[in-house]
Amino acid sequence: MILSRADPGYPAHLAHCPDAPEALHLHGTLLRSDEIAVAVVGTRSMTSYGERVAVDLARNLAFAGVTVVSGLAHGIDETAHRATLDAGGRTIAVLGCGLGAFRGSISRRRLLERIASHGAVVSEFDDDVVGATWTFPIRNRIIAGLALATVVVEAGAPSGALITAARALDYDRAVFAVPGNIYGAKSIGCHRLIAEGRARLCRGAADVLAEVGAMLPPRDLPRLPLSPLERAVFEAVFAEARHIDEIARDAARPVEEVSATLTLLELRDLVRGIGDGRFVA
Template identity: 40%
Template sequence: MSSDLTAWRGRLAGLVPAAVLEDAQAVARHHAAAVWSCLTEPGDGVAGALISEMGAVEALDVAVRDADTGNAAVDAGRRRWRARWATVDDAFDRARRVRASLIVPGSATWPAAVEDLGIHSPHALWTRGDAEALRRDGSALALVGARAATAYGEHVTAELATQLSHRGASIVSGGAYGIDGMAHRACLAAGGVTVAVLAGGVDRAYPAGHADLLGRIAGGPGVVVAEVPCGTAPTKWRFLQRNRLIAALSRATVVVEAGWRSGSLNTAGHAAALGRPLGAVPGPVTSAASAGCHRLLREYDARCITSADDAAELYGGTETSGSMSPDRTDDRTRVLDALSIRSPRTPEDVALRAGFAPEEARGLLAVLELEARARRGPDGWRRSASPG
């Protein structure tokens, strides 16, 4: 047993708090949970039931022993799980290389909300960034939607993410292009906390074009999280399973823009199955990009979301209009000063003049537009002549 503990400590070194490595039982528990995340696909109910019955450590002993158990489902599972045993060391090594952290059930930063998934809950979570962000489930709101977002969808997303961040909500999304990316960027620009839930390992930026965005989330007061270990590629199945985790980590889910067959409807389905409040933003009746939202409103009793107030009601958020901090006001002033009344300017030009990253400038421009202090045209942004 002592030799096992030494090996397990070696695997966990750098991935868990030092205090964990000093407690033999904690070492065994963290190691077993991490190994289970390597051996199984997300949502493996057979593994979940076995762990629920026996605990992660004893269940892992059953998984790796030679003799069959006599339980057909467990024995079939053992064949699946043992085939992945050779990947375990590589997963731990990759996690160390990107300075990821491991949290397991019972850890101080473990989000208890995911336990609502029952036997399909994750065995462990791999994170980059501030894992404390996962504990803000009481004010966590998922903003999700189509990758092929329209200007309307991105505008509404920026509005919701910005205003809700100022109210203290954390924004949960999937790190994808379109609505997800805008939700994360606007939250960061507003100085808020955002959680990006990935379908692959946290060492793999997906999509690759969001490597910088995911890096900013991990480097700020937010977190990038996955239930699959480092080195795992995102697949269609893992995206669908990832969606259940987005729903579980959030107090409520809002679908901002989605086509009739959008994957965002899968997230909405998980939210409904968990009994979490569900909202949808209406769009033009002529827009195929909003057909999925209209379907949620018509067939699934989703709440109609037209403002941050509507969204805050879903998770019990309070009205805090006008409570924006002075530093954010100064940021808006800097962007406003970079605008001209006569000459349209691109967000990139505004960002350069104001000293912000382009995505930060876009989030602040969206706020100024809501305040009628800036207006967007086909050629770019202008300062409004007479703010209303």
């Protein structure tokens, strides 16, 4: 399927970018809820720390109902896609080649089909265009344009993820960077973004969720249907103040998942934090 920029199904946030592609080749389905999206990007040669952060970040964004956007490259990108799908969330992969020219292992081809079944795979290139050194930097602007915020998990210097961050800044979107080992080459780019004031410190999904909610009109979030996790957490919050541990117990979910979900429910004005880890509906 091909979506032109004039098509009503063309992603709205991407359409606002001055250099958005005139058409997108689409494998899968784009939903209105995908407009609430965060890009999770980083190095192809990630560390075990970067892998852990990418998994936690993507899972908690998915639990909160946020669509995760990335580039289906080895490393951080692929990890973010897999973690999102494993958490039952939606994800969008932006290819640096044509849809028909994607090459990879059987495992990676299966991942692409999983993404298409629970989100979308998109490319601005014709089906037979093979990925090259010039195609990947170009596609990074689409990753940034689809998302309300971009999180760089690990990035050396130079790094394609830094190109995505730069494009996000060009589009006046929020950029976050995850701090890492001060002696490690894989976090040089992240530390530089933070030190230069071009990225905010990312300590987890809650930081990103708070920013995403602030970028949307308050009336937009409540209109979206609650995910199963959001409904379970919402129903566990009574009119009287309840502690997050009680909410997590009644919702039968880990506290870290409930914390991220409560953040999004607060942004929707469905629950309210009153301090000391307590919430009311």
